[in-house]
Amino acid sequence: MSLKDKILEKVNSTNSAEGAKWTIGKRILFLTVTASVVIMIVGAISIFSLTKINAYADEIANAYIAEWGTASALEVAVRKAGYEHLQYSNSNNEEYIKSALDRFEKIEGEYAELEEYEQTYDLPLLTAEIGNLKTAIESYKLNLQAFREANEELATTNDLSQLNALTSKLEQAKENADQQYQNLLAISSEINQAAEDGARELAALTSSTVTNYRWIITVVG
Known part of the structure; x- marks a missing residue:
């Protein structure tokens, strides 16, 4: 083999080795970049899912569970x-009406x-009913007091000419008090049920979010 051929062979051999090294280097770089991008995407999704789960959990604890309890x-x-x-x-026992009226301290406290x-959280049904609830509480309390007063007035009267009028007044007062109780009970029951439903729905949504992103959370963890 001539000197020229030996030189050309050496050059070609060197170029081939360098080309192979360059190809391997590019592959390693590509795999590294790809892996980094995948890790970043998975990490971002994991952070997003955990943020949603934490937000749902906070809302359940601070809003719906608290509202439900109250x-x-x-x-x-x-x-x-x-x-x-x-x-x-049924009995005209004064202790019963006194106890009933004393309950309003508790009722008004729960309303507050x-x-x-x-005012603090996004609770649509409560927002829609809070004004009606206040009115119903006040109305029931006033009509219960009026029922008590009408009963006492009839029980203590000595004027027989007023007997029929006072009896009618008592019957009307009793009917009004009964109606206002039913109205207040309906509103308070509706709010209670809505709070329970809201808490359960958000808990189900939280559970669903955990299930949907469990594989990502597991990978990142």
Whole structure:
């Protein structure tokens, strides 16, 4: 082999080796960049999913569970007042009507908490009903007091000429109080049910989000 051929062979061999090294280098770089991009995408999705889960959990704890607890306590207090109201109607026992009226401290306290939740969180049904709830509480309290006063007035009168009028007044007062109790109970029950439904729906959504992104959270974790 001539000197020229030896030189050409050496040059070609060198170029081939360098080309192979360059090809391997590009592959490694491509794989590295691809892996980095995939990790970034998975990480971003994981952060997004965890953020959603945390947001749902906070909303459940701070809004819906709190609203549900307060609305449930309100409904219980209203039902207890209604029971004592009924017992007073049947017995004229003053202790029952006194207990029923004393319940309004609890009822009004629970209403104040619901009003605070309505101002702080996005609770559509509570927002729609909070004004009606306040009116219903006030109306039931006033009509219950009027029922008590009408009963006392009839029981203490000595004027027989007023007997029929006072009896009619008592019957009307009793009917009004009964109606206002049913109205307040319906509103408080609706708010309580809506709070429970909202908490359950958001809990289900949180569970669904965890299930949908579980593989990503597992990979990142």
